[in-house]
Amino acid sequence: MPKTSQAAGLHRASLDKLHDLDGALELMYYGWRGMTLDADAYLAQQGLSRPHHRILYVVARRPDIAIGALIETLGVSKQALNRPLNLLLERKLLTAKRAPEQHRSKLLRLTESGRRIEQKASDRERKVMREAFDRVGGEGAAAWTAVMKAIADNN
Numbered sequence: 001m002p003k004t005s006q007a008a009g010l011h012r013a014s015l016d017k018l019h020d021l022d023g024a025l026e027l028m029y030y031g032w033r034g035m036t037l038d039a040d041a042y043l044a045q046q047g048l049s050r051p052h053h054r055i056l057y058v059v060a061r062r063p064d065i066a067i068g069a070l071i072e073t074l075g076v077s078k079q080a081l082n083r084p085l086n087l088l089l090e091r092k093l094l095t096a097k098r099a100p101e102q103h104r105s106k107l108l109r110l111t112e113s114g115r116r117i118e119q120k121a122s123d124r125e126r127k128v129m130r131e132a133f134d135r136v137g138g139e140g141a142a143a144w145t146a147v148m149k150a151i152a153d154n155n
Contacts, residue, residue: 039124046117047091051084056110056118059094064107066099093117 017023036050043053058073059065065073071081088094093114099105110118133141 035125035128038128039121042124043117043121048087048117049084051080052088052093053118053121055081055084055088056093056114057122059108059110060115060118063109066105066107067096068105070108088114 015022015026039053040050043049054074055070058070062069062073067081067085070085071078074081085094089096091113092111095109095111096106097109099107133144136144
């Protein structure tokens with residue numbers, strides 16, 4: 001997929017700045033979109049989207065995660081998780097088994113197909129981040145990481 005700053009309306013708009021941090025907000029929006037563009041195109045080819053990838057990403061890193069813990073980790077409601085989770089289970093990208101100690105709880109795990117899709121989508125995002133970190137150097141990457149940690153800890 002060719003990368004152009006004008007492709008698919010993804011160029012950064014020259015929006016009026018109403019507040020002093022509007023430029024930083026726009027960079028967050030456009031940066032996220034730029035990082036996920038290729039991964040989202042791949043996911044769409046698989047009949048999946050961003051919520052599916054978020055679920056696969058977490059389950060890949062926490063095999064046998066309970067659905068309640070997944071809801072908490074993602075910060076979504078049970079209703080918001082229901083549809084994408086059911087599709088992943090139907091497509092056999094995830095398995096769900098009853099927890100031995102708590103039969104009401106289901107534990108999720110990736111299947112081999114789910115692992116492949118998660119890896120390919122995440123690899124596309126890591127590639128974009130790696131290229132960006134290479135462009136800005138170690139100090140820039142460290143500063144970005146510090147800012148992202150401060151934002152992520154703002155719950």
